[in-house]
Amino acid sequence: xxxxxxxxxxxxxxxxxxxxxxxxxxxxxxxxxxxxxxxxxxxxxxxxxxxxxxxxxxxxxxxxxxxxxxxxxxxxxxxxxxxxxxxxxxxxxxxxxxxxxxxxxxxxxxxxxxxxxxxxxxxxxxxxxxxxxxxxxxxxxxxxxxxxxxxxxxxxxxxxxxxxxxxxxxxxxxxxxxxxxxxxxxxxxxxxxxxxxxxxxxxxxxxxxxxxxxxxxxxxxxxxxxxxxxxxxxxxxxxxxxxxxxxxxxxxxxxxxxxxxxxxxxxxxxxxxxxxxxxxxxxxxxxxxxxxxxxxxxxxxxxxxxxxxxxxxxxxxxxxxxxxxxxxxxxxxxxxxxxxxxxxxxxxxxxxxxxxxxxxxxxxxxxxxxxxxxxxxxxxxxxxxxxxxxxxxxxxxxxxxxxxxxxxxxxxxxxxxxxxxxxxxxxxxxxxxxxxxxxxxxxxxxxxxxxxxxxxxxxxxxxxxxxxxxxxxxxxxxxxxxxxxxxxxxxxxxxxxxxxxxxxxxxxxxxxxxxxxxxxxxxxxxxxxxxxxxxxxxxxxxxxxxxxxxxxxxxxxxxxxxxxxxxxxxxxxxxxxxxxxxxxxxxxxxxxxxxxxxxxxxxxxxxxxxxxxxxxxxxxxxxxxxxxxxxxxxxxxxxxxxxxxxxxxxxxxxxxxxxxxxxxxxxxxxxxxxxxxxxxxxxxxxxxxxxxxxxxxxxxxxxxxxxxxxxxxxxxxxxxxxxxxxxxxxxxxxxxxxxxxxxxxxxxxxxxxxxxxxxxxxxxxxxxxxxxxxxxxxxxxxxxxxxxxxxxxxxxxxxxxxxxxxxxxxxxxxxxxxxxxxxxxxxxxxxxxxxxxxxxxxxxxxxxxxxxxxxxxxx
Numbered sequence: 001x002x003x004x005x006x007x008x009x010x011x012x013x014x015x016x017x018x019x020x021x022x023x024x025x026x027x028x029x030x031x032x033x034x035x036x037x038x039x040x041x042x043x044x045x046x047x048x049x050x051x052x053x054x055x056x057x058x059x060x061x062x063x064x065x066x067x068x069x070x071x072x073x074x075x076x077x078x079x080x081x082x083x084x085x086x087x088x089x090x091x092x093x094x095x096x097x098x099x100x101x102x103x104x105x106x107x108x109x110x111x112x113x114x115x116x117x118x119x120x121x122x123x124x125x126x127x128x129x130x131x132x133x134x135x136x137x138x139x140x141x142x143x144x145x146x147x148x149x150x151x152x153x154x155x156x157x158x159x160x161x162x163x164x165x166x167x168x169x170x171x172x173x174x175x176x177x178x179x180x181x182x183x184x185x186x187x188x189x190x191x192x193x194x195x196x197x198x199x200x201x202x203x204x205x206x207x208x209x210x211x212x213x214x215x216x217x218x219x220x221x222x223x224x225x226x227x228x229x230x231x232x233x234x235x236x237x238x239x240x241x242x243x244x245x246x247x248x249x250x251x252x253x254x255x256x257x258x259x260x261x262x263x264x265x266x267x268x269x270x271x272x273x274x275x276x277x278x279x280x281x282x283x284x285x286x287x288x289x290x291x292x293x294x295x296x297x298x299x300x301x302x303x304x305x306x307x308x309x310x311x312x313x314x315x316x317x318x319x320x321x322x323x324x325x326x327x328x329x330x331x332x333x334x335x336x337x338x339x340x341x342x343x344x345x346x347x348x349x350x351x352x353x354x355x356x357x358x359x360x361x362x363x364x365x366x367x368x369x370x371x372x373x374x375x376x377x378x379x380x381x382x383x384x385x386x387x388x389x390x391x392x393x394x395x396x397x398x399x400x401x402x403x404x405x406x407x408x409x410x411x412x413x414x415x416x417x418x419x420x421x422x423x424x425x426x427x428x429x430x431x432x433x434x435x436x437x438x439x440x441x442x443x444x445x446x447x448x449x450x451x452x453x454x455x456x457x458x459x460x461x462x463x464x465x466x467x468x469x470x471x472x473x474x475x476x477x478x479x480x481x482x483x484x485x486x487x488x489x490x491x492x493x494x495x496x497x498x499x500x501x502x503x504x505x506x507x508x509x510x511x512x513x514x515x516x517x518x519x520x521x522x523x524x525x526x527x528x529x530x531x532x533x534x535x536x537x538x539x540x541x542x543x544x545x546x547x548x549x550x551x552x553x554x555x556x557x558x559x560x561x562x563x564x565x566x567x568x569x570x571x572x573x574x575x576x577x578x579x580x581x582x583x584x585x586x587x588x589x590x591x592x593x594x595x596x597x598x599x600x601x602x603x604x605x606x607x608x609x610x611x612x613x614x615x616x617x618x619x620x621x622x623x624x625x626x627x628x629x630x631x632x633x634x635x636x637x638x639x640x641x642x643x644x645x646x647x648x649x650x651x652x653x654x655x656x657x658x659x660x661x662x663x664x665x666x667x668x669x670x671x672x673x674x675x676x677x678x679x680x681x682x683x684x685x686x687x688x689x690x691x692x693x694x695x696x697x698x699x700x701x702x703x704x705x706x707x708x709x710x711x712x713x714x715x716x717x718x719x720x721x722x723x724x725x726x727x728x729x730x731x732x733x734x735x736x737x738x739x740x741x742x743x744x745x746x747x748x749x750x751x752x753x754x755x756x757x758x759x760x761x762x763x764x765x766x767x768x769x770x771x772x773x774x775x776x777x778x779x780x781x782x783x784x785x786x787x788x789x790x791x792x793x794x795x796x797x798x799x800x801x802x803x804x805x806x807x808x809x810x811x812x813x814x815x816x817x818x819x820x821x822x823x824x825x826x827x828x829x830x831x832x833x834x835x836x837x838x839x840x841x842x843x844x845x846x847x848x849x850x851x852x853x854x855x856x857x858x859x
Contacts (some may be wrong), residue, residue: 004347005118008340009111015104015336024328027087027310029079029320083318091310091325100304100327107340110293114347117286121278130269134390137258137265141405146255146417150407153416252421255408259417262408269387273364276389280358287351294344297337304334366391368406380409415473418451426454435463444488447471458482465512468494476502488512491524498526507531516540528559535565542570557581564588574600583607590614605629611657616640623648627655635660639685643668650674664688664708673697687711687731699723710734710755722747729753733778740765749773752796757781757803769793778803785811792816 079087092101121127141147269275310323357363366388368380383391395402407413431454435445444465447453451472458479466483468474469492478501480486486509493516498506503526510530517523517540527536557563563582567590575598579586583606591598591614598618604610604626613630614637621642627633634657643666650672652658659680664687671686676697681704688711699720706729714735721727722743728750737759745751745767753776761782768774768790775796779787780803787808791797792815802809802820809817 002118004343004350005111005114008107008343008347009115011336011340011343012104012107012111015333016108018329018332019104022329024088024092026328027084027091027323027325029318030309030322030324079318079320086314087310087312087318087323088325090312090314091308091323096308096327097300097304100330100333103300103333103337110289113289114286117282117289120282121275124278127275127278130275130386131390133265134269137262137408138394138401138405140258141262141408142401144255144258144408145251146413147404147407150410150413150416151403249424252417252424255417256421259408259414262405266383266387266409269390270384273385273389275386276364279389283351283354283358287348287355290344290348290351294341294348297341297344300337301334301341304330304337361392363389363392366395380406380411383409415452419455422450422452422454423456426450426456428456428459431456431460435460442488443485446490455479461485464488466490468492468496470494471496473497475499476506478502478505481505484509486510488514490514490516492516493518493522495522496524498524503529511535513537514539528557531559532562533560534562535567536560536563537567537569539567539569542568542572561585566590568592569594571596572598574598575603577603579603580606583609586610588612590616591618592616593618595619601626608632611635613637614639623652625651627652631655631657633658635662637662638666639663640665642666645670646672647674650677653677656680659683659703661685671695671698676700679703682706684708694718696720702726705729705750707731717741717744719743724748726750728773731755733757733759735759737761739763742766745770752776754778764788766790772796774801776801776803779808780804784808787812789813789816792819798822 122131308325308327310325311321312318312323364385366383368382382388391402391405394405431445435443437443442464443462444467445457445460445463446467446469447457448469449471453468453471453474453476457466458477459482461482461484463483464485465488466486467490469490471494474491474494474496476496476498478499480502489506489510489512491514506526507530510533512535513527513530513533514537515523515527517538520540520542522540523538557578558581560582561584563585565588566579566582566586568576569592572591572593573596575591579589580603586607587610589607589610589612593616595617596619598615598620601615601624604613604624606629608629609632610630611632612635613627613633614635615624616637617640619642620638621644623638623643623646625648627636628651631654633655636652636655636658637660639662643663646663646668655678657680658678660683661678661681662683662685664685666689668686668689668691671691671694673695674697675684675695678701681701683706684698684701684704685706685708687708691709691712691714694709694714694717696718699718700723702723703726704724705726707724707727708729708731710731711734714732714737717732717737717740719741721730721741725747727748729752730748731753733755734757737756738761740756740761742765745765749770750773751771752773754771754774755776755778757778757780759782761779761784763784764779764787766788768788771794773796774794777791777794777797784804785808787804789812791802791812794801797820799820799822809820812820
């Protein structure tokens with residue numbers, strides 16, 4: 001249509017040029033002049049009365065001598081040149097119709113309006129930016145080496161699949177045909193010099209496998225080499241394609257950036273249909289304008305004539321009332337007008353065809369599911385709105401360009417590019433360098449934010465723990481059988497797929513599994529079939545009914561017959577009833593409820609074989625009664641709850657094997673005397689509660705080895721603590737103690753760790769030399785002014801076992817300091833954080849500093 005508008009514009013310019021340069025009319029009088037009443041019989045000498053009689057005198061030719069001039073013939077008009085000029089100008093404006101005078105200018109104006117309306121969508125701000133970006137992306141897609149490689153692979157596989165579908169008994173002929181093979185070097189089209197945006201390709205868009213015959217040859221300009229197949233024999237042998245050369249690093253990065261750019265452009269264009277609406281509006285406007293132009297232009301043909309009768313109205317000036325005039329350009333203008341109307345009619349037909357194409361075709365949706373498309377491009381989801389409209393327009397121009405652009409919309413193409421990138425960057429050497437070994441000698445590897453699992457991963461036969469985080473498409477194939485040492489797997493927000501052959505390997509080898517998820521539906525179903533799994537960690541938002549996803553129905557956990565440790569971090573309101581199915585093998589259950597109140601715990605009654613139970617951050621305010629059924633329980637951890645009273649401790653007397661009780665970070669105000677019934681306790685943790693005193697029954701637990709009372713409100717430590725002769729660790733830090741019992745050091749001879757920091761101690765009791773096993777003594781943040789020299793007799797404190805401010809450490813005798821600092825050359829680093837500041841800005845003496853520390857402790 002643009003070419004027709006250009007032709008109409010050229011026609012109007014030609015008409016305007018002729019009108020400006022040659023426009024005029026020629027007029028002659030068609031009646032007698034004003035002095036026709038003069039007598040003809042008395043002509044005066046020198047007058048022209050004989051020529052102006054009532055009937056014009058006609059002079060007939062007669063023989064004239066050779067030496068005589070021939071007389072003038074015709075009718076005399078008695079007009080001078082100026083009068084002819086005057087008459088011509090007057091008659092030009094009076095006799096000529098408007099179309100003869102203004103048609104060229106009207107045609108020029110109409111053509112300019114059509115030009116502007118035809119390219120309006122290319123200059124409208126809301127559409128021009130999208131079109132320019134689309135053309136820029138299209139140019140990049142045509143120039144990218146990945147485009148040619150992907151299309152070559154797709155065409156080759158399509159042709160090979162088509163050959164495999166052909167029956168072997170098909171008739172054959174002696175002709176040969178060719179199939180494009182993988183291109184190994186860039187053609188001129190891909191290099192950008194002969195880009196399809198600059199020059200339209202005259203070759204077929206793509207070779208169609210369905211058109212193969214015995215006497216046809218398939219070729220494509222985008223493929224550099226061909227693999228020939230001869231059909232002279234009944235059995236067709238297909239050569240295997242050569243190995244595709246992978247892209248270099250820069251080309252791969254540019255291709256990935258182009259994929260991201262196409263993805264963003266697609267999301268932006270599919271959100272609205274501005275281009276479609278503007279193009280439809282301008283097409284309707286052009287069609288209506290053409291109809292209006294033709295409605296008043298066609299009648300102009302009858303108005304264009306060569307002869308015109310003119311009545312100037314100024315008879316006294318020219319002597320005649322009527323003139324016969326001829327329009328010099330009338331025939332040319334008629335021909336130009338006819339040509340203009342023909343072009344206008346063609347323009348109207350094209351606009352009508354465009355409208356019918358828009359209304360009869362669904363241009364706001366584009367699908368790649370047509371049979372003519374390559375198989376690798378059929379995975380592209382349907383395009384919508386502006387992007388679909390632009391693809392439709394591009395498809396009308398050249399379908400090959402659509403295929404080149406669709407390469408960067410195909411998920412299969414992107415996955416292949418990512419696979420090549422992974423194979424190049426995440427090789428076996430790279431993975432070996434990232435493998436770490438912990439103190440137990442366990443080798444582990446962590447991979448974060450990769451699109452796929454690197455193929456070289458399955459060659460690590462010494463790897464024991466694999467941690468995958470934010471892997472978008474993790475898939476375990478049969479090659480996982482090569483990882484003979486794999487025993488532990490971590491999946492952090494990673495939904496991993498497992499092939500059937502790989503599942504059998506994981507069922508035999510996998511023992512520990514950690515899964516972190518956002519929704520319970522993201523837990524893979526194959527997890528429930530790991531029959532040799534010993535330890536399972538689930539962390540994420542679980543359903544309110546306690547089930548772990550939809551797949552965890554009744555009986556689904558029975559396959560985990562060897563499960564011994566189960567850790568659940570989620571928002572539960574009850575203990576899942578499905579856990580009872582593995583109660584026969586489960587020995588440790590850990591539930592971190594993240595502040596959600598655990599209401600129903602009756603499911604614990606059926607887990608009689610549990611030896612360790614942790615219910616943390618479950619908002620419990622009392623000890624659950626269901627604990628009485630856990631007769632084999634050895635460790636009970638109820639930290640980070642809202643326990644205020646421990647009156648139910650008496651019911652725990654049935655737990656004969658209970659040796660560890662952790663009740664830290666609660667709100668316990670009073671420790672009841674019933675704690676004395678827990679005769680088998682070896683560890684009691686009551687840290688960070690609100691205890692102000694300790695019952696004497698606590699010190700009847702003669703098996704107690706670790707007593708943790710940090711962060712309470714204790715003002716004194718009872719002297720009965722001397723009864724705990726097996727005590728190896730005592731932590732009373734963060735309390736209000738001003739002194740320690742005098743018999744503490746002489747009775748608790750097994751004490752190894754003593755933490756009395758952040759109290760208000762003024763002095764230490766004597767007899768500390770009896771603590772021969774003492775290896776750690778924390779005296780920081782107290783009101784001590786000096787340290788006893790007896791610390792030099794504690795051999796276990798040698799080498800950094802003493803935690804105290806540096807200025808206080810310097811108060812010891814030199815030989816004691818040397819002894820305690822021996823084999824610990826970096827003791828200055830140890831005391832750095834808690835020593836008196838050694839700078840000019842610290843104005844206090846050691847005595848003033850000790851006084852200030854004591855004052856702060858008392859406050």
